[in-house]
Amino acid sequence: MKSWGFLFFKRVLSSLPSIFFILFLVFLLVRLLPGDPILALYGERGLSEDELLFYRKQWGFDKPLLIQFVIFFKKVILYFDWGVSTVSRTSVLVDLKNYLSATLELSLLALSWSFPLGYYLGKLSAQNVGTKIDKALSQITLFFYSIPVFWLGAVLVFLFAYTINIFPVSGRIDPFLRVDNITGFYLIDAFFSEKPFQSFLSACHHIILPALVLGTIPLAIIQKLTRVSTLQVSKDLYIQVARSKGLPEKKINSVHIAKNAFLPIFTSGGVVVASLISGAVLTETLFSWPGMGRWLVTSLLARDYFSVQAAVFFIGIIVVLTQALVDSFYGFIDPRVKS
Amino acid sequence: MYKNSFGKVNSIKFYFFGIIFMIGLVFLNLGCQKKQIASDDSRFVYCTEGSPSIFNPQLATDGTSFNASSQPLYNRLVTLELGTFKVKPELAESWKINAAGTEYHFKLRSGVLFHTNHGFAPQKKFSSQDVAFTFNRMLKKDHSYHKVNGGSYEYFKAMGLDKLISEVKIVSETEVVFVLKRPSATFLKNLSMDFASILSAEYAQYLTQKNSKDQMGFKPIGTGPFILTEYRKDSIIRYASFQNYYKGPAKIKDLIYAITPNSLTRFQKMQTLECDLIAEPSPVHWETLSKNPKLQTFKQDGLNVGYIAFNTKLEKFSDSRVRRALSLAMNKESYLNPIFKGEAHSTSYPVPYQFLSLEKRKHIYNPEEAKRLLKEAGQEGLKFKLWTLPVSRPYMPNGKKFGELVQQDLKKIGVEVELMTYDWPTYLSKSRAGEHEAIQMGWTSDNGDAENFLQTLLSCDAVGAGSNLAQWCNKSFDEFLNTAEAKVDDSEREALYKKSLTVFNKDQPWVPVAQSKVFRVLKKGWLGYSLNPLGTENFYPLSKAAL
Structure with missing residues (x-):
């Protein structure tokens, strides 16, 4: 009989594709929503085009979505780095x-x-x-x-x-x-x-x-x-x-x-x-x-x-x-x- | 068949389980009931609405962060007198301005100490070094702290200080000179704002040595009346009184911010006296709170304006007659009760009346004239979409309801209004892109100056930024603003701003709707509280009445 640990591991392994899919979907969906994290921070005040571009660049939001995903995914896999909150700037x-x-x-x-x-x-x-x-x-x-x-x-x-x-x-x-x-x-x-x-x-x-x-x-x-x-x-x-x-x-x-x-x-x-x-x-x-x-x-x-x-x-x-x-x-x- | 096979109800067991469960609940309930901690004169709970984004006010943009950082933890060079908005000395004892209005010579207070906290024990007292560090950090892109904690000095830039200050010169330990590129009437007032809080240069050095510059924003050291002792995001912020505060230690020994985002919850916590003060009580609750005999209330005209902006770039709103007609057709007085519970007054100005000593005059409601103007402009049967504010703000507590009232009024002159909205971030980015036809918005003063409204919301520069939602750029209006900006004499400035208001009223890019009151409730027994219409809370002067 196989050990419980093995069974569990096998289960988790078999759900890896769905976990990856969740990650990809969430990444995509939240970015496809209208609205912008930087503009949301500044509220009624607004932000000039130059500054918006500057911050978007700083956060890496200016790159194509797929590249953003690769960068994000790489960080998660290599360093388990989930990024920094745009609101509080603390580690997620x-x-x-x-x-x-x-x-x-x-x-x-x-x-x-x-x-x-x-x-x-x-x-x-x-x-x-x-x-x-x-x-x-x-x-x-x-x-x-x-x-x-x-x-x-x-x-x-x-x-x-x-x-x-x-x-x-x-x-x-x-x-x-x-x-x-x-x-x-x-x-x-x-x-x-x-x-x-x-x-x-x-x-x-x-x-x-x-x-x-x-x-x-x-x-x-x-x-x-x-x-x-x-x-x-x-x-x-x-x-x-x-x-x-x-x-x-x-x-x-x-x-x-x-x-x-x-x-x-x-x-x-x-x-x-x-x-x-x-x-x-x-x-x-x-x-x-x-x-x-x-x-x-x-x-x-x-x-x-x-x-x-x-x-x-x-x-x-x-x-x-x-x-x-x-x-x-x-x-x-x-x-x-x-x- | 199965029913029978199971036999009788196991009533004893059912009963038994139920009883155990009930006893458990009652026991937990009684046992856990808060033992009323003897009311202590030196403890204060402020129920705030959110977590601060950072404890360095230079980098913050929201009132919540300012109330948690600049007010308890820091001081500014100057401060504003409540009510009159006159500049008063704080960390600067006095100042001189040269004849050209381009050099501000500050004499600093001596003997002011920084906090001892987070393992840092200051060796030096507050001096010109700290002032220079504070401003150079924001000003100089090559400063070693410029990029720390994200490095977006939004308010500093929004007030135009990055383009105004040419350098900060240290004259001696207690003297510092700000050299400006051109004279600026609002410079001193801007120095009283939260983002101009003075940081410690010595602490910065200490963190550089420890290789943890990032801590500057999260483990703050200031000169203010309180020291940060604990912060748990979305839960609690704890401060202790700073014993060596330069004005003497605060009467409140333990200051606690209980983070309570829901305004209904805050109201309930105030009613049950779990809080001593709550942030932004909703107008819906004002009446109930005022009637509570255990609370004291503070009310005052706020420094805000709620408005509807027309996208003047669109064909249908390009004619000022149309915009004037729509303004005349809105019965603003009738909105005050349903929207603000009567705690507001209608306005025709894009600035709060207090700034330019304007009269609080009633709005002219004239649907007949409105119809005539529309006909003249050939826009009878106008149809447009009005975006209603999706969030509750003091200047507009209920955007949807307000939209419905406007809809009814405009129907009377044959204008059809369709209401629509998005969630807040979408609302902001779509309106910035100019996708709206007419939109509800508002503004609350940053620094108690008219310039802050007119420049931010109506100048040509602001069109692309998303704050000038009328996308209105009027050369003569801008001319008045720019001339005023260079005048140091307040009465001259006031006259110029008043002239700019006539341009505004003639062109009517917005319909200013109302200026609401600000309201606070405080537990009875506390003395020394004063309501600041700019929205910041200062707990230093508070003390319990002697019983």
Whole structure:
């Protein structure tokens, strides 16, 4: 049997062409958009033709697109240099590190509640298929799935932060608490700060609302997936066999159904991650959360080419890697496909 | 069939899980609730709208960067008095101007210290060396720092200083002379602007030795009232009071900029008192904020003008009668309530009334005359596209709505207006290329001088730059501006600018629409705040009232 590492590597390797394609497409699309990163910087003031040309030359935007792409690609491959933001003139890679950790922290926390709850509710629905509980749960998850994230977020902020004021409106931590940037996860970095306990609580307090909002769509997806796959599996013949040979219902549920029903949920990891990221764009904008989603939006609005490229590319990579991870793990979870 | 095979609802488990979940939430909620940090007199949170692009104001172009750099961290040679826009000494104690108006001799303040920060401990005090370094860096293309951090001295160039200053001469430690190529009336005012903040020559030398010149823009050293202690992009900027500030340390010990781009979020954070001051509150929220008993409000006429520019290069707008007709047909007064919540006044001038001591007069609304003019020009049944501003600005908070109101008004004189827009970068580059027919735009003063409006927005030089959106080049208008520029006497200048305004009003390349108010809210208890209509925030004078 081949090792897990090998499988993973093979998966990643096979997705290299699509990764390259993402990179090329983003590069091209963002440059084909009307608007200019330099003019966007100067706003109402405008810029004379000479100066515009000067800056375009300085940034290398005066060369033909294909040559620009080759230069960019060469830098990425040889030095892993993703360029410099046209707005802040800081390295895109440094920005990426900060934004990525903020998004990961939020997404992981969102998953940590939505995944178990979604899974549990899905099972509950399947076990009570057709009853009031099932119908009620279906309605609730449909509600969460179809509700726009920004609306739900705005309502929650209005209720809990603005009106009752038990949560802060935005931010990651109380501005008076200073947390150094070690891992980029405030919940962890808090323990290395001057006031670890207070900082940790404050970071918790700030993350609850956005994590709640961000988790709603994955919750609905996972609930529906679990329900469907549990029902599917319970129709299988071996379940009937198990039941007819007199196995206790509990054991059938937990061993035979649950294990098999988990497979399609597991394989849809990529979909869940993608839904988290698209939700993050809105959630982060709403809560002033300095993450990938907000970075992408602001960079796009400023035509900050290098930042947009890096943001889209790494979001793409995250989805691809998750899928590769899932695929390579599949053999271990489902021994039937091992060969 | 399967339903039955699964048996009864596992109600206990469901209940159990639900309870755990609820308890968890409540626990987190209660446990994490911010323990109200005892209100401290020396802490101040300013909720700003964005990240600064750089901490060196020479290289910045946006108010956000200036508020984060030039105001807390640096000083200028001179500063403007609030309200009157008269030049006042700051790092320069006094100055003399020669008779020809081409030499400015500054006597510098002595004993001013630079920050000790980022591992740098200054050995020298502020001197003429620093002034020379600051300006030579921008002026001389071969200066060792000219190209550092991108090297685009946009404001310096926009104010024409690169073509004006011939050299900066060091006379002694505390004396420096600026030699100009020709007299310039606005030179002193320009030196009060953010980009003219004084940097440390010694720090530059130190960074050169360390081979990390780039740090100049990101690890700033200045003479200002605050020291930068932490910056996290898109999240927070932290400053501490500079104990050796030349005017004495600030009362605020910890100054925090919480970066909050969304204006609704800023409003909510102000209402819940998470901020002490917020940047640019949206006019939609002014009324609610004014009614909050825990806040104090500041309001004043701003130094801005919102306008509609006609592309005068186009056949349909080439006749000034058409442009005048369109101006007469717009009932500007009726726009103030829906667009600005009444917090603005209509204007017919391309400059704020404060600059040239102009009267705040009401606009003449005369659709009959407009119809007559259109007929005379043979442009009855005119159709055109109006681009509506895609971003919210103090001079134009809601471009689309404003466009709709104009559309209705012009329909009454038989002119059909089609509204359209692009996102901001596209809007800018397409209008620069002259693709628009009529466009909404506006301007906020940089330096409290009329020249800044007239030259930037209406001169022939500005046509290609994308700031003269009417693409209007009038020789006699330009003549007035150029003559005025060379006059040092303010009253002579004022008279010339007023003459240029008559040319503008006759030719009407734009319809100036409104001049809006600026508004700030501050948490109650803070004293010493003054609203600067130029948009910069100075936190040095602030202190808590003794309770």
